[in-house]
Amino acid sequence: MTDQADKTFRPESTxxxxxxxxxxxTSDKYVSEYIRGFVDKWDELIDWNQRADSEGRxxxxxxxxxxxxxxxxxxTGTGFHSIQLAKAGFAVTSADGSAEMLAKAFQNAVEHDVMLKTVHADWRYLNRDVHGKYDAIICLGNSFTHxxxxADxxxxxxxxxxxxxxxxxxxIDQRNYDAILDSKKFQTKHKYYYCGDQVTAVPVHVDDGLARFEYTFPDGSKxxxxxxxxxxxxxxxxxxxxxxQKVQTYGDFMEDGEESRPDFFIHVAEKLDDE
Incomplete structure (x- = not known):
């Protein structure tokens, strides 16, 4: 476990x-998708201030x-939720499978006067790299779809x-793929998750086994x-x-069913065992 990402990592340039x-x-592809040029623009897509306002507490x-x-x-991605939770008083450990994302999260934390404890980890071998037991785990940002x-x-x-x-x-959250798959159309309120209004995120291919999204930034990069x-x-x-044993699902931060076509689903799953 380290306090910052492994600096020996060398990302793909494209x-x-x-x-x-x-x-x-393949489940491992995301590592090479998050190249430095993409990661450096990721916060333009999120828009931290708007995201904080939209999800509140x-x-x-x-x-x-x-x-x-x-x-x-x-x-953890670029660190938004880790930093928000740390500021709220939680003891946070931040993990990601992308060393580029971890490096950016650490940088963002420093700028927000937060010291993140980070670890580079593959979820499939999580307990090999992350030790101890936690009160809660969060897996946000549509990340589980990687x-x-x-079996993975x-x-x-x-x-x-x-x-x-x-x-x-x-x-754990996910994009509302049901709406995309069933309607063959993509609509978004662009309000709750990817709030950067200067960035477009649209599916360029969708079938039952793949949703390929293209992100276009103000500088024209894709x-x-x-x-x-x-x-x-x-x-x-x-x-x-x-x-x-207990799974409660929200649609765009509202009780399931209150929002007819949410952009995202958020599942809150409780362990509740008798250990």
Whole structure:
């Protein structure tokens, strides 16, 4: 475990999907997708101030309402939620599979007068690199969709479960792929998650096994991400099969069903075992 990302990491200078970009469907691909040029622009896509206003105290209240203190952020990205939670008084450990993201998160934390404890970790082997038990784990930013193989998804959830205390809670989100797959159209309120109004994020290919998004930035640069389009009920089923006994789903920070077509689903899964 280190206090900052491994500086020996050497990122790819450009994204490379070969001759068939829609054929690239592996869980490890995200590492080379997050090249430095893309990571450096990621906060333009998020818009931290707007994101903070849109979600308010949602995650803070869920965690504090359940008496949680220690939080493992397994998809810290550029650090938004790790920093917000640290400022709110939680003991946060920040993990990510992308060394580039971890380096950017550490830099952002310094600028916000927060010292992040970071670890470079693959979810499938999480407990090899992250030690101890946590009150809560968060996996946000549509990150779980980077896992293409069902075996990888099940293994990651098993690792999350093992890293939680006996009454721990996992908060995991996903884009509303049901709406995209069922309507074959993409609509977004551009309000809650990717709030940067100068950046466009649109699917350029969608089928049952791939949602390929293209991100266009104000300087004209374009970057892509290949993601697995998780359906809401499929994810809820995986959580229950991983051992989580109570799963509550929100749509854009509202109770499930209150928002007819949310951009994102947020699942709050509670361990509640008798260890």
């Amino acid at each position: 994204q490379d999907y070969g001759e068939d970009p829609t054929g690239v469907r 949602f995650f803070i209240d869920i965690l504090k309402g359940r008496g949680k203190d220690s939080v493992l952020d397994v998809a 896992l293409f193989e069902e 998804r099940r293994r990651a959830l098993a690792e999350f479960y093992a890293a939680l205390k006996h009454d721990g809670v996992l908060i 970057h892509n991400l290949n993601m697995f389009p998780l359906r809401k009920n499929y994810t809820r089923g995986l959580l229950r099969e991983a051992g989580f």
